Amino acid sequence: MIELQSVTKLYNEGRANQVEALRGIDLTVARNAVTVLKGPSGSGKTTLLSLIACMARPTSGRISLDGELVSGLPESFLTELRRTTFGFVFQRFNLVRGLSVLENVMLPAVPLGQDHADVRARAMERLDALDLAGKAQMKVEQLSGGETQRAAIARALINDAPILIADEPTANLDTVLAERFIDIVTGLRAEGRTVIITSHDPRIWGAEGVDAVIELRDGQITGEFA
Numbered sequence: 001m002i003e004l005q006s007v008t009k010l011y012n013e014g015r016a017n018q019v020e021a022l023r024g025i026d027l028t029v030a031r032n033a034v035t036v037l038k039g040p041s042g043s044g045k046t047t048l049l050s051l052i053a054c055m056a057r058p059t060s061g062r063i064s065l066d067g068e069l070v071s072g073l074p075e076s077f078l079t080e081l082r083r084t085t086f087g088f089v090f091q092r093f094n095l096v097r098g099l100s101v102l103e104n105v106m107l108p109a110v111p112l113g114q115d116h117a118d119v120r121a122r123a124m125e126r127l128d129a130l131d132l133a134g135k136a137q138m139k140v141e142q143l144s145g146g147e148t149q150r151a152a153i154a155r156a157l158i159n160d161a162p163i164l165i166a167d168e169p170t171a172n173l174d175t176v177l178a179e180r181f182i183d184i185v186t187g188l189r190a191e192g193r194t195v196i197i198t199s200h201d202p203r204i205w206g207a208e209g210v211d212a213v214i215e216l217r218d219g220q221i222t223g224e225f226a
Helices: 045-052 075-085 101-112 116-129 145-156 175-190
Strands: 002-011 019-029 034-038 060-065 086-089 163-167 194-198 212-217 220-225
Touching: 002 045, 019 045, 019 220, 034 045, 034 175, 045 163, 045 194, 075 086, 075 101, 086 145, 101 116, 101 145, 116 145, 145 163, 145 175, 163 175, 175 194
Parallel strands: 034 194, 034 212, 086 163, 163 194
Antiparallel strands: 002 019, 002 060, 212 220
């Protein structure tokens, strides 16, 4: 369980251009569920996602993961937590051009110093589960949009992260590929993973496989739907 208590986030704190991105957020995100953060541009959903994923610190308030306070941990501990607990799928996927699909999927495991053969086998297993094993040696820039997304998901899961974080993952995908994404996410939940998504896409927050929708506006939660 991920719990946020009275969380605020300021940018440019104390300056004339200070921005209050989040205002007193109280939120509990369930484990083994799919949660969508929705809201218009500037609502604070991406900021909230970054705090949940320990990519940023709150200006005030507390964030706990399974009962352990994480918002005050030193950066070295947060780095390790990000590597082992969270897998990230970014809006533009951020795959490294010039490298193969397999090499991209293996990249997040490099800092952990794991056995290369074991990492490769695990990467191939993830690619196979996402119907990409046949594209493993292909350069990522040769993939289609849907294939690129699946490669990004495989990369996010290479370290067996229990929590998948996805920021606007269907922003540039057509309806068929968006539905494919939901099918994948539902499968990950069935594996016991937690999935947290930001989206302004009604195809996502209205999907049958979503367990909870958190609506934000102007840095505040304006609704929670199950």
